[in-house]
Amino acid sequence: LEEPLLFERGALDRCGVDLPEIPVVQDRLAGLGRADPIGLPGLSEPETVRHYTRLSRQNYGIDLGIFPLGSCTMKHNPRLNEKMARLPGFADIHPLQPQSTVQGALQLIDTLATWLKTLTGMPEVAMSPKAGAHGELCGMLAIRAALEARGDARSVVLVPESAHGTNPATAAFCGYAVENIPANARGRVDTEALKARLGPDVAAVMITNPNTCGLFEPDMIDICAAVHAAGAFVYCDGANFNAIVGRVRPGDLGIDAMHINLHKTFSTPHGGGGPGSGPVVFSDALAPFAPLPFVRKTKDGFELVEEMQARNSKDHDRSFGRMVAFHGQMGMFVRALAYMMSHGADGLRQVAEDAVLNANYILASLKDVYTAPFAASGPCMHEALFSDDFLAGTGLTTLDLAKAMIDEGFHPMTMYFPLVVHGAMLVEPTETESKASLDQLIGAMRSIAEKMLADPDAWRTSPHLAPRRRLDETGAARKPILNFKDLETAAA
Amino acid sequence: LEEPLLFERGALDRCGVDLPEIPVVQDRLAGLGRADPIGLPGLSEPETVRHYTRLSRQNYGIDLGIFPLGSCTMKHNPRLNEKMARLPGFADIHPLQPQSTVQGALQLIDTLATWLKTLTGMPEVAMSPKAGAHGELCGMLAIRAALEARGDARSVVLVPESAHGTNPATAAFCGYAVENIPANARGRVDTEALKARLGPDVAAVMITNPNTCGLFEPDMIDICAAVHAAGAFVYCDGANFNAIVGRVRPGDLGIDAMHINLHKTFSTPHGGGGPGSGPVVFSDALAPFAPLPFVRKTKDGFELVEEMQARNSKDHDRSFGRMVAFHGQMGMFVRALAYMMSHGADGLRQVAEDAVLNANYILASLKDVYTAPFAASGPCMHEALFSDDFLAGTGLTTLDLAKAMIDEGFHPMTMYFPLVVHGAMLVEPTETESKASLDQLIGAMRSIAEKMLADPDAWRTSPHLAPRRRLDETGAARKPILNFKDLETAAA
Amino acid sequence: MRYLPLTQPDREAMLTVIGAQDIDALFADVPESARLTAPIAGLPNHSPEMHVERALGVMAAKNLSAGTVPFFVGGGAYKHHVPATVDAIIQRGEFLTAYTPYQPEIAQGTLQVLFEFQSQVARLLGMDVANASMYDGSTAMTEAVFMARRVTRRSKALVSAGVHPHYVGVLKTLTRFTDDEIATSTPDLTPGKPGDDLDALIAAIDAQTSCVIVQNPNIFGHIADLAPLADACHKAGALLITVVTEVVSLGAIKSPGEMGADIVVGEGQSIGNGLNFGGPYLGLFACRDKHVRQMPGRLCGETVDADGKRGFVLTLSTREQHIRREKATSNICTNSGLCALAFSVHLTLLGEKGLRNLAGLNHARAVQLAERLGRIPGVELITTSFFNEFALKLPTEARSVIRKLAERQILGGISMGRLYPGIAALENGMIIAVTETATDEDFDAFEDALDEVLA
């Protein structure tokens, strides 16, 4: 059965809640009462449950099978985390309650901060950024604030061409010109080109490590030293921290700032697109510029510092300001801390090892069939990169292969990213897949590839078994329909 | 993707829990330690979630669509009930805690008891029976205890032929011979036949009202009076109480005992087969024989009376004893009370009205195509009865029709019950279906019937679109495989 | 009325289709005198969700929940830690809101779970075959006695003094009007093997005996080797029925099946299910292959579909009341499907390794506490071989001790006076259960409080 739109099912006079009676009062709406119909269809509770349950079954989630999106990191989401985040002591407290009534919440934030600082080997952390890209912004704002504080106006940020698209967008947002640094043949930053470009106009280098080809940047220490010598800062995109957590502390490499995607490394759920959470760790050089508010341990408990001018604080004394209305993604903090405590120092190290092992197993098992552009240069980290070169001449591409995987019951890998590799396929299994699950994926990918090479014409129109066949994305963008317009139907 | 058996997936050394370290002690197992492998495969937590999530998707539930099983009553299961049942104050208390520490739990049982007594118009209720059939047993035990208490050994229980199969089974269990009473042409008990059979050997009459044809027994008051005049008791099977709740108090009809399926009338979830809960209301004549334990209101609070001999209780003074280890299905009590409070007296009346209206709408909409054996005798109650007579000559039966409905996306109705109608199809929509949902069902049922009559041969092998085609039930019973036997695989 | 989708215009349109003037016309069969013309008096009208939550929340808050205090109550219901995953899975609508799998093609989820559950239970209990669950341990035990009668065609059941007295109570109630003879005795508090009357049972077996029923670990936590009893039963043509109320013990001690039991019943609450003030719980029932057709309750079996694919169905339903009516093996109709699912999920998370560790931990912690409490002056450890539960003899009446502990916010166990009212010889007895959920701080608090109360 197809599930109609809410607007086709519901009606303005239907309702799935019961409310107490409204006391009669003289209204104080200043004549601004809303008179016209809003157009919001309602449903009774049973119909609501059914509508959304049916819709949910048109979705794929990590609970149903492997979700091997490279650079997106879809790992198991423990239900313990969900349970903890729903404790009334966390879920039902207001951000502006008196601080004496939220000491446990502040303690949780402080505890999580300690874990993040210890795992990264960095002295400071800003907790409030709401997502990875928001964290990048936080880091770059601190860098610019630090440079301005020393009166050093610089104008350029260097970004390797394999970077996440958010990196250049963030640098531009902070008023910097962006220059790309090329990759070398081994899929890493061209260190010599980078060093050559450093100079008094360069404010920062934004570098992803492990990078978006799934490779560790071996020259990282060297690069950081060179950047610092040139008076600039190193921003590290920490999206792939899950590959090295517990095995490498980014602080030991010399970086100045890095965001951590709690939903990637620390398993908070993606929920079909968010919410995320992107705390940023800072070096001593940047710590004074970290944003407000922040939690500070005092002799009696914990304090939430919301405003610099009102207090004589020694830390964050040159904070660049507030990034969000309140204090960050508390719900995600609880989940991430539950995950960290569950794994502990030993378990988090195992997380990195298993994530890397799983990715290399896939790489090793498929590189005879799939083109693996950097496999010759050694092991990968948490994700295996392939390209569709092996399909040359068939007229088939990465897209066809991805759609064919859907018919086999798998979510496809990341397609066409990183941009440095043509027809890229980036496969990230994560540490929460079993060997049996990987063997199933590998078997399916081998079999599809072999069949595509044998009979290309049979593979141009997948998927056939999904809730929908290929969707017309061009048409959608050309004449966008972004809203259900037919008020009459809804009112009927 | 097919989901393998747990035993094919798991292994003895896999584990999805972490436990604290075991302290070293001198064991006190008297040499009875378990040495041999048990053979229990384990899975990590991510694999466990996936195994059961995938399995769940091979199930149909009321959350996905209408579940029109007649006499089974599948209505919306509110999530509020689930939330309330999980409050630690209800879910995390032990049945043998001191009574002073469970006063709220006893209050809840007492409150629910008050609702049940008020809704049925009966003076007493036994809360502990674990399901409807267990409630029947409770009622019949009380009847036999009451008869024995007055030294009146009777040997026969009369049961109409349309009764639930549990009724004769229960009567037999209590040591009674069972005699069937025929139905009349209007689908009701043949009152004259019943009265004619009454006599000094008859202990009780077990009667379902509304009956399993979905019809109200119009002579109920008359029957009860006749049974009482003959010195016997009337047990009413309350499985269909949802059809009359708030519109008729069974006590006003003259019955002596009736169980109430909390999972039917009051929406506690069926969970794929249970748990149920079957409190039994009693008349004054039977109240002294009700089982232990029971809750009594005292001046300071509530008391759980567990043992007669230890106390000088005035009520239940001739209790027939204990039916279960503890006090009944507390988890279901919380859910049922949440449902009752949500509806209130006005809402429960509306429940019965809408349930009956929905059933009659189906009956009226399909009786021109489907054979409706009792439609001529007037409206039905909560369920509409059809038969497959209209398929005569096609070689198709109720079973084929039911399986065809699966392919249309619906759960079929109850098949071949009640036994009084050949090829019976019993459709119970419940009050929680919308008109749109009923129209969809009616449309599909009409369309299937019309197509079956037009081209019978196309319809002998449904379903085709379900997770499985028709299953070999005969083979399963002939050589039962009830257990995964291959220990080697699991241990591998 | 948030649960009712029909609107007033819907209702009117439907009445028109039906050809009824109003809703009352549909209730025409109800005798005039029994028709209620208004909502029932004495009950409130419908309530917003918010108000229901508030009212029930107030009741819940009046109870002292196990997780908030040092907790040592057992006696047939045990507080174990249940992983959050278990509850998340059983709340999937497809499991929660499914009915008995009468249409197997669209109920393979429930059916495969039941098949796996049966397999897990059979292995855990050391038996050939288990059913798809029953109401609880006590009713399962009663069903076992009836099954033994069907198998042996005899009707005398010998019940060990170590069987949970509530279970015995249920058995007595349900055999009150049958021809079964139930022979029971009362335990005493002799230190060492409380409730262990195996020798007396062996001596009492005769040609009329259908079955002997023992609980292991018994109500006092005592564990025994049942093999000699099993031999004696089999020699006399009787069945050995074994009851297990703490199934976690089977990760540490020999299963009843390994010791020769013919029918094993149990309370499965310990795995996957919460305390819930006594219900819903999960009756386990297993037997030998040769007796399977005399078994009560639902059974799920493997088969194939029309395409030859493996699938599962409810089977052997010729034993059941909807087919057999008054000749059914039992009047039982529903099972505890959702509790069985919870059990199965938890046991899958544990696996062999986890169950053994969990059992080992329970045992070790119980030994630690037993030794600590046994050193309190005047306190005597009665049960010397046990799994995670043991009995103490106190220098005073235990009921009041338990009450005083509760006043100190400690739920310290069960007084035998509550389980065996009116038996003076037992009133100083106290039964204490220790699971993995008890901390060292809980031990300290308990020991200190008991010391204080007894001082």
Added chain:
Amino acid sequence: MRYLPLTQPDREAMLTVIGAQDIDALFADVPESARLTAPIAGLPNHSPEMHVERALGVMAAKNLSAGTVPFFVGGGAYKHHVPATVDAIIQRGEFLTAYTPYQPEIAQGTLQVLFEFQSQVARLLGMDVANASMYDGSTAMTEAVFMARRVTRRSKALVSAGVHPHYVGVLKTLTRFTDDEIATSTPDLTPGKPGDDLDALIAAIDAQTSCVIVQNPNIFGHIADLAPLADACHKAGALLITVVTEVVSLGAIKSPGEMGADIVVGEGQSIGNGLNFGGPYLGLFACRDKHVRQMPGRLCGETVDADGKRGFVLTLSTREQHIRREKATSNICTNSGLCALAFSVHLTLLGEKGLRNLAGLNHARAVQLAERLGRIPGVELITTSFFNEFALKLPTEARSVIRKLAERQILGGISMGRLYPGIAALENGMIIAVTETATDEDFDAFEDALDEVLA
């Protein structure tokens, strides 16, 4: 390690396939000096689920949760009753554990929900088109300012004194290194229309003005007719940006769209989402059709599949950073999908009728409390036209009053001293929010306590 499925034999077999000697070989690219050879010091090792629950439970118990006390705190986050159904649905694994719908064929669930969400939000705000959500209200407001600059090619933003000061703070932070000019002012406590500087704003609009930003209801709960301001903006070629932090108000008062706003942003937490100590929340963003290609954030659009069936996809991604990189309209990447789902489910349960009733109830209750508190000697009701939130002027510093109320277990509102530190003229101000969750007993307790504290 309950979350890690690989066993040691698995790991060894896989290393063999890879051809690596050990796991360290896979980390060969890491410089020797940065390789950690053991688990990181200073952190505990892995913990059983039971222990994690206990530790976090202890922290949670140290907080005073809103549902347990009389509660009147608002200021951009509101406690409303969320039906249990909402949480049950968002916990469905298929929603909870899905990623951004990059493969629309197997993400129609998320996509249809987003399309419905966009449609609901657009109607609620009275606008043509809404996006699929943003981080929160404050970041959405900042994005609106940037969008206005793109549309108007001007860079001066006028911010009303009634806008939430934290929102203004975020805007100032994020424009610190851009060319934007942000003109703000400080509100005062003149009774009647606190924070209402519409006339001054109209006067200040000039040819450099890209946008005017007003909040309605504003931080003091005051509501105003924005139509004159909208006209003034449009005459000057500037955009009117309206912020709504309490979206339930839109069930009672005219929407920003109806009053002429060009961009409406909001905090959607009020519907479907809990307080969560400030996050995750739900940024709403809506605009007119003509500006849609300048809009930030994800958009879901309707299309058809290869068989012509209706389906949904993410669209207009040419605005986004993964395509545009440094030329993107925003660096925003994730949205608040799960919070948007919760919002959409709750709003579906409410429907037009339920939302209007809920809003009516909030307003009536707020009026009742405002009138009661306004009668306390020395207390002045500052906000005379409001929805469910209003400001009081106390005879003393409000911060200490709030603290004293908290000591009495009453969460009585927000002191303006906390929101506007260092501004003496505001320090006696207090902002009080009233929702459907407050009972008459809560009102009594609050009034009595405030009386007592001020006495």
